[in-house]
Amino acid sequence: MNERIKRLREQSLKTHPSLSAERAILMTEFYQSAAADQVSIPEARALAFQYLMERKTIWIGKDELIVGERGPSPKAAPTYPEICIHTPEDLDIINSREKISFRVDEKTKNIYADTIIPFWQGRSIRDKIMKEMSPEWKEAFSAGVFTEFMEQRAPGHTVLDDKIYRKGMLDFKNEINARITALDFYNDPEALSKKEELTAMSFAADALITFAKRHAEKAQLRATQGGSCASDQSH
Numbered sequence: 001m002n003e004r005i006k007r008l009r010e011q012s013l014k015t016h017p018s019l020s021a022e023r024a025i026l027m028t029e030f031y032q033s034a035a036a037d038q039v040s041i042p043e044a045r046a047l048a049f050q051y052l053m054e055r056k057t058i059w060i061g062k063d064e065l066i067v068g069e070r071g072p073s074p075k076a077a078p079t080y081p082e083i084c085i086h087t088p089e090d091l092d093i094i095n096s097r098e099k100i101s102f103r104v105d106e107k108t109k110n111i112y113a114d115t116i117i118p119f120w121q122g123r124s125i126r127d128k129i130m131k132e133m134s135p136e137w138k139e140a141f142s143a144g145v146f147t148e149f150m151e152q153r154a155p156g157h158t159v160l161d162d163k164i165y166r167k168g169m170l171d172f173k174n175e176i177n178a179r180i181t182a183l184d185f186y187n188d189p190e191a192l193s194k195k196e197e198l199t200a201m202s203f204a205a206d207a208l209i210t211f212a213k214r215h216a217e218k219a220q221l222r223a224t225q226g227g228s229c230a231s232d233q234s235h
Helices: 001-012 024-030 039-055 088-096 106-120 125-132 135-142 170-183 191-224
Strands: none
Touching: 024 039, 024 106, 039 191, 088 106, 170 191
């Protein structure tokens, strides 16, 4: 193990996981804007992803050759209020539990209390699902007979298949545009829905291109600064 790897390993072992409100803030900002109401649901979700990719903190730490963090710093976990909202009690438990705790500072708790929870209460996917369930189902759930997948977490399983290793985002955009051009709006009653989904895919590809470009720009800045870590948390 060389010295660089030793330093990275030591950093990973010593850094305590934390909860970041950055993603929740950005998602709330987008869905509070007029842009979210002016397009279809698939397009809105893709534009929300684009909004995130344009603004999320880019972290490139010292010694790193492979980059990318879920949150604004190492081991900072984002939250997904559009799927399931953490309550103040949840945040306290996450912060204090003995096994795999995530530090939740007072600023994050205040942001949740003042902004995130008031906006997403009743709007999250979990809230909408729970609203539709029968009283018997809710009683069984409350009694602990079973749990459901989105209980305080976001889906995280992805099958990339072979395409992601052989094609770039521009390749996907070319295929998407070809599919849109081939849509038959006269004979296919689902053509409009297909166009909305395909357009959303194109937005998502653009978002990833932007995200990659921002990493390249940060790496170039780091190189000109001689590898300084001073600006790692800048946007």
